[in-house]
Amino acid sequence: MILGRVPLLFALSLLTSVVLWAPRVSAQACCTATASSQLGVVGRCYRGVLATQLGYDRAFGSFARDGTYAGLDDASVQDLTLTLAAGLRLFTPALQVYTTLPLRLQQRSFSGVPSETRVGTGDATAGLRAILVDDLMAGMDFGQPRTLLPFVEPFVVARAPTGRAPSESNTATQADVMGDGAWALAGGVVLTKFVTVRQAVSANASYGHRFAHSVSGAAGVERRFSPGAEIDVKLAYVEVLDLFWSWSLFATVRWTLPARSEGQTVDGSESRRVRLGASVSHYLTYPKWQLIGAVAFDPPVSDLSQGVPYAGATATLSMQRNFTF
Amino acid sequence: MTARTQPTATVWRLSGATKRRSALGVEPHYTRLMPTAAHARVFAVAVVLGACGGEPLAPQGSFDASSRTGTFEATFSSLPDPPTTGTNALGFELRKGGGSVVDAMVTLEPWMPAHGHGSSKAPLVTNLGAGAYRAEDIYLTMPGHWELTIEVSAGGERDLFVLDYDVKQ
Numbered sequence: 001m002i003l004g005r006v007p008l009l010f011a012l013s014l015l016t017s018v019v020l021w022a023p024r025v026s027a028q029a030c031c032t033a034t035a036s037s038q039l040g041v042v043g044r045c046y047r048g049v050l051a052t053q054l055g056y057d058r059a060f061g062s063f064a065r066d067g068t069y070a071g072l073d074d075a076s077v078q079d080l081t082l083t084l085a086a087g088l089r090l091f092t093p094a095l096q097v098y099t100t101l102p103l104r105l106q107q108r109s110f111s112g113v114p115s116e117t118r119v120g121t122g123d124a125t126a127g128l129r130a131i132l133v134d135d136l137m138a139g140m141d142f143g144q145p146r147t148l149l150p151f152v153e154p155f156v157v158a159r160a161p162t163g164r165a166p167s168e169s170n171t172a173t174q175a176d177v178m179g180d181g182a183w184a185l186a187g188g189v190v191l192t193k194f195v196t197v198r199q200a201v202s203a204n205a206s207y208g209h210r211f212a213h214s215v216s217g218a219a220g221v222e223r224r225f226s227p228g229a230e231i232d233v234k235l236a237y238v239e240v241l242d243l244f245w246s247w248s249l250f251a252t253v254r255w256t257l258p259a260r261s262e263g264q265t266v267d268g269s270e271s272r273r274v275r276l277g278a279s280v281s282h283y284l285t286y287p288k289w290q291l292i293g294a295v296a297f298d299p300p301v302s303d304l305s306q307g308v309p310y311a312g313a314t315a316t317l318s319m320q321r322n323f324t325f
Numbered sequence: 326m327t328a329r330t331q332p333t334a335t336v337w338r339l340s341g342a343t344k345r346r347s348a349l350g351v352e353p354h355y356t357r358l359m360p361t362a363a364h365a366r367v368f369a370v371a372v373v374l375g376a377c378g379g380e381p382l383a384p385q386g387s388f389d390a391s392s393r394t395g396t397f398e399a400t401f402s403s404l405p406d407p408p409t410t411g412t413n414a415l416g417f418e419l420r421k422g423g424g425s426v427v428d429a430m431v432t433l434e435p436w437m438p439a440h441g442h443g444s445s446k447a448p449l450v451t452n453l454g455a456g457a458y459r460a461e462d463i464y465l466t467m468p469g470h471w472e473l474t475i476e477v478s479a480g481g482e483r484d485l486f487v488l489d490y491d492v493k494q
Contacts, residue, residue, distance in 0.1 A: 062468035062494065065439075070468070070493045075410045110411030113464065166442030172412070174445060174466040181441075217443025219434035219474075225441035259439055268470060269439030307439065309467035 039318060040085030040098035041129065044151070046287070047093075051085040051320035059310035060300065065268045067303035069311070074111035077310050079104060081122065085320075099126045104163070108173035116175040120164055123179040127157035137194040150193035155206075159184040167215040182210040182227050198241075204234040212260075228257040228269060244283045251276050252296070256307070271307030274299065277314075292318040392484035397421050397429075397477050399486060408471075408490050413463040415448075418456050419477065425456025429479035433460050435490075436472045468492045 042049045059077035063069055082105075087098035102122035109115035133152035141147045163179020170176060188206025195201060212226040236250035252275045259269040277296030284291055298304075298311035305311060386406035391398050397419055404414040415433070419426035431450045436443040444464040451459045465471055471490040476483065 064468070064491065064493060065470055068493070072410070072468075072494055075494070108466075110464075110466070111405075111409050112412035166440065169442075169445035172444075172446050172462075172464050172466075215441045217434050217436055218445065218447035219432055219443075219476075221434065223441070227441060259441060261438060261441065266438045271439075307469070309440075309469045 039083060040087045040100050040127075042087040042089055042096045042098065043322060044131070045324070046089075046322045047325040048088040048323035049086065049098075049320050050323075051083075051087075051318055053081075053083040053085065053316050053318040055079075055081040055083065055314060055316040057081070057312060057314045059312040061298075061311050063271075063273075063298075063302075063305040063308040063311055065271075065307050067306040069300050069302045069305075071300075072310075076107065076109040076115070077312075078107045081105075083122075094131045096129050097127065098129065100124065101162075104178045106175050106178065108171075108175040110173055113172050116171050116173045118171065118176040118178075120176060120178040122163040123159050124162045125157055125159045127155055129153055129155035135192065135194050137197060139194065139196045148193075150191045153190040153192070154188070155190065156185065156187045157206075157208075159186070159208075161213075165215075167217070180210065180227070181215070182213050184208050184210045184230075186230070186232075188232070198239060200238040200240075202234075202236040202238060204232070204236075206230075206232045208232065223261055224263070226260040228259040228271075231255040231257070243286055246281045248279050248281075249276075250278070250296075269307070271305075273305045273308050273311075287322050287324060290318075290320050290322060292316075292320070294318075390486055390488070392477065392486050394484055396482050396484040397426060397479075397486075401488065408463075408465060408492055410465055410468055410492055410494060412461075413465060415460040415463060415473070417458050417460075417475075419458060419479070420456060421479070426477075426479045427454065427456050428452075429458070429477050431458055431460070431478075432476045433463065434474045434476075435463055435465060436474060437467070437469060438472055439470060465490065465492050468494055 039051055039053050040049065057077075057079040059072055059075070061069055061071040081102050083100055083102040085098065085100040087096055089096045101124045103119070104122045105117065105119050107115065107117045131151060131153050133149050135149060135151045136147050138147055159180070161179050161181050161183060164176050165179055165181025166174060166177045167181060168177075186206045186208030188204065190202065190204045192200055192202040208230040210227040210229060212224055214222050215225045216222045232252065232254050234250060234252045236248050238246060238248040240246040252273075254271075254273045256269075256271040256273075259266045275296045275298055277294060279292060279294035281290060281292045283289065294316045295313065297313040298308065300311070387400055387402040389398065389400050398421070399417045399419050401415060401417045404416065419429055419431075429452070431452075433448040433450060434443055435448070444466060446462055446464050448460045448463045451461070453459055460475075463473070469492060471492060473488040473490060475486040475488070477486070
């Protein structure tokens with residue numbers, strides 16, 4: 001008798017677990033997907049986040065202006081970046097602010113030049129992000145149009161040139177160049193749609209304006225330089241396995257529009273960079289402590305990217321503390 | 326520079342010479358390269374560079390160019406050839422009206438126009454005598470398109486050469 005009831009008890013237990021856990025899985029799914037791979041961004045069901053990320057970049061090649069890929073035979077370019085980030089929902093759950101500050105350790109070694117390693121701060125960012133539309137996360141039912149709506153999250157991000165600019169470098173290899181040298185302001189939107197309860201697709205598009213600034217070279221000649229604007233597009237697929245685990249695949253493209261120097265367009269200064277990547281998210285203790293690992297790389301295929309001095313691979317490991325208040 | 330061409334073809338590309346402003350805001354002007362005709366002078370430059378303690382320069386990749394207003398002419402040779410990420414040298418023989426320019430003041434500035442930056446260190450220029458000069462410590466800190474602006478002052482005249490470098494690696 002007892003043995004005969006085991007399957008029934010097991011089935012009831014499983015059903016109970018599914019019923020009780022399903023909302024939490026949804027919650028985790030929504031939080032993961034709406035903040036996937038964006039350090040400092042507060043997940044949908046949290047009120048705040050503190051995060052730190054350790055990243056390693058290594059260059060393996062470069063893309064010329066005509067798209068030709070070439071390996072770096074005599075150069076070593078490596079970056080270790082520790083990024084501190086925080087995000088907080090303000091006034092209303094639909095609005096959040098977030099900020100990041102990278103601390104960089106950079107190593108450069110070129111043909112005929114001794115290896116140099118430098119430490120410094122990179123460019124800090126601060127952003128404002130809102131949720132205009134909520135996804136019901138109930139899957140897509142074409143008979144119910146409301147289920148077709150995605151999360152719609154517009155954002156603006158400002159970047160400050162807190163890192164040393166190229167024209168301020170004091171090293172032969174420019175290992176001390178930690179930043180872009182220009183203020184930047186970007187605006188965009190993130191669309192995240194749960195196709196099923198556990199599977200989401202995300203599209204992120206933004207336009208970033210980089211402000212003009214004065215630059216000079218070794219000869220001391222000053223020029224007014226306007227770096228090209230940046231258009232970023234990111235497509236991602238996110239799958240939530242259970243309460244604790246999820247993973248995603250993503251592709252990013254950055255187009256940099258032509259730069260201007262002394263009011264004149266710089267021929268051939270536009271660029272395109274295509275990267276592919278994957279990430280895994282794991283809650284050490286749900287929902288507070290979250291670990292996210294990610295890798296991304298520039299496919300070494302000629303004509304896929306162009307005008308990229310250093311192309312290679314990036315690995316990051318992020319630890320974040322989510323706050324629900 | 327587009328150094329993957331045949332030995333008798335253009336090795337340094339002087340592209341957009343009539344369209345682009347130089348880093349100093351003036352129109353550069355070039356004479357298209359004639360490597361075959363220049364071999365004798367190139368070899369002379371190579372010998373001079375080799376004699377001053379640097380690695381001997383192969384005659385390939387050398388070329389003739391005229392300065393912006395045609396005041397000066399020069400034969401250039403890069404070491405290494407093609408230029409690479411890291412430190413580079415440039416040998417050149419300056420001429421004016423068929424004669425050597427032996428007492429020129431020469432400054433060089435590498436510049437990456439697409440990124441709006443140059444090198445942090447100014448190249449060192451040495452007058453080797455007999456119209457031959459050598460620029461060393463030309464730091465090209467990343468692959469991509471670089472401009473090398475060479476300002477020459479001699480005999481009360483001043484002019485510019487602007488060379489295009491396409492650094493592949």
